[in-house]
Amino acid sequence: MSPSSHRRRPADAAAAPHDASCDTGRPAGRRSVLAGFLSLLGELLITVGLVLGLFVAYSLWWTNVLADRQASVRGDEIRQQWLAPPAPGPSEPAEPGALDTGGGVGFLHVPAMKNGEVLVKRGTAPDVLNDGVAGYYTEPVKSALPWDASGNFSLAAHRDGHGAKFHNIDKVRDGDAIVFETRDTWYVYKVFAELRQTSKYNVDVISPVPKESGRTAPGRYITLTTCTPVYTSKYRYVVWGELVRTEKVNADRGLPAELR
Amino acid sequence: MYGWVWRHLPGNAWVRALISLVLVLAVVFVLFQYVFPWAEPLLPFNDVTVDEGSGATP
Numbered sequence: 205m206s207p208s209s210h211r212r213r214p215a216d217a218a219a220a221p222h223d224a225s226c227d228t229g230r231p232a233g234r235r236s237v238l239a240g241f242l243s244l245l246g247e248l249l250i251t252v253g254l255v256l257g258l259f260v261a262y263s264l265w266w267t268n269v270l271a272d273r274q275a276s277v278r279g280d281e282i283r284q285q286w287l288a289p290p291a292p293g294p295s296e297p298a299e300p301g302a303l304d305t306g307g308g309v310g311f312l313h314v315p316a317m318k319n320g321e322v323l324v325k326r327g328t329a330p331d332v333l334n335d336g337v338a339g340y341y342t343e344p345v346k347s348a349l350p351w352d353a354s355g356n357f358s359l360a361a362h363r364d365g366h367g368a369k370f371h372n373i374d375k376v377r378d379g380d381a382i383v384f385e386t387r388d389t390w391y392v393y394k395v396f397a398e399l400r401q402t403s404k405y406n407v408d409v410i411s412p413v414p415k416e417s418g419r420t421a422p423g424r425y426i427t428l429t430t431c432t433p434v435y436t437s438k439y440r441y442v443v444w445g446e447l448v449r450t451e452k453v454n455a456d457r458g459l460p461a462e463l464r
Numbered sequence: 465m466y467g468w469v470w471r472h473l474p475g476n477a478w479v480r481a482l483i484s485l486v487l488v489l490a491v492v493f494v495l496f497q498y499v500f501p502w503a504e505p506l507l508p509f510n511d512v513t514v515d516e517g518s519g520a521t522p
Contacts (some may be wrong), residue, residue: 247465258492262500263509328513330505344515360513370512406515430512437511 238320263365264435271336271367279323282308286387310336310386311350312359313463314428317372324384328360334369338428345410350384350391350424350447357384358410358427359392363441370430373441374400381462382445383425388453390460393426393445401432401439409442417444 285307311321325332328339340347348355361369382393395412397417399409408415410424410427419425424447432441451460469487473480491505 255495258495259500259503260495263504266496267504330510333512341513362512363509365510402514404511404514409514419466429514431510435509437508440512440514 221311236397257361267334267365268336268367271334271362273336274289274360275323275336275367278325278337279309279311281319282311291351300325308337309340313383313385314380315383315463316374316376316380317370318373318375319369321367321385324359324363333360333362334366337361338369341410345412347410348412349426350386351389351425352424354412354422354424356410356412356414356425356427358429360429363430369436370428370441373428373430373443374432376428376443382428382443383460383462384426385453390453391447392416392449392451392460392462394441394448395445397444399442399444402442404431404440406440407413409440414442414444419444419446423447 227373257333308323309326310324312324313321323337325337325339327337327342332339338359340349341358341360345356345358347358350357361367363370363373376395376398378395378397380395382395384393386393396419399416400414403407404417409417410429413419413427414425414427417425426445428445428446430441431437432439468486470480473483475483
């Protein structure tokens with residue numbers, strides 16, 4: 205690419221007069237090769253800078269656009285399914301296996317995060333979380349589900365990009381409500397502890413009785429995890445809540461008091 | 465590099481500018497559609513889960 209440009213430039217401008225004095229053309233030629241190399245290097249560096257800038261735009265903006273679009277399509281599908289007449293049998297799923305967990309199990313509402321409803325799906329692999337949802341852990345510690353008699357409903361979602369569903373996790377305080385909505389029931393949790401920074405290897409925070417939360421007895425807990433500080437993945441941020449009550453969903457899906 | 469491309473585009477300055485714009489948009493499209501989605505999981509900016517850290521993050 206570049207050699208021909210170097211050859212062309214002198215040829216365009218001032219090749220003919222210099223042809224007569226061949227011996228003085230030699231250092232000038234070497235200089236123009238160096239200049240050409242430096243200008244190519246400069247252009248490449250500028251290009252790298254622009255590409256990195258585009259990558260930032262991609263990470264913080266475009267992935268949100270895609271994920272929000274994806275999540276709202278999935279969310280609408282779930283709501284459509286819920287509108288269909290309920291299947292015969294118990295009104296609440298007796299076992300997690302009975303659910304179509306691939307589509308999502310419900311919606312998480314955290315008023316303190318001011319981000320509307322978050323679809324919750326099974327698993328915390330990137331291809332799940334990248335669709336703008338919160339995922340419940342299947343490993344390293346298997347999450348309980350809200351309708352289980354006891355256990356820890358442990359969730360993860362992105363802090364930035366891919367919907368950034370837990371971006372405002374630092375706004376959640378003790379006493380704030382976390383509401384999980386299923387087809388039939390509102391599960392109302394109350395936040396009782398936050399861990400503002402912990403190691404990403406600290407898997408005890410999602411144990412059935414979460415360590416460092418201050419609780420020692422089994423109960424019906426919820427755990428939100430994401431990364432911190434913002435724009436990095438260095439540490440994890442954890443918020444714990446416990447179930448305070450459940451409320452049956454009424455015919456017109458009226459919101460529980462915490463969401464009004 | 466860019467000078468070389470500019471000199472090899474056909475037409476007058478306006479046509480060249482238009483073609484350049486199309487080329488830039490094509491490059492941005494390829495980056496957003498193929499390159500960045502490929503590169504993102506390889507970069508350590510977007511892990512949100514706790515895990516045992518035995519090797520790669522999930």
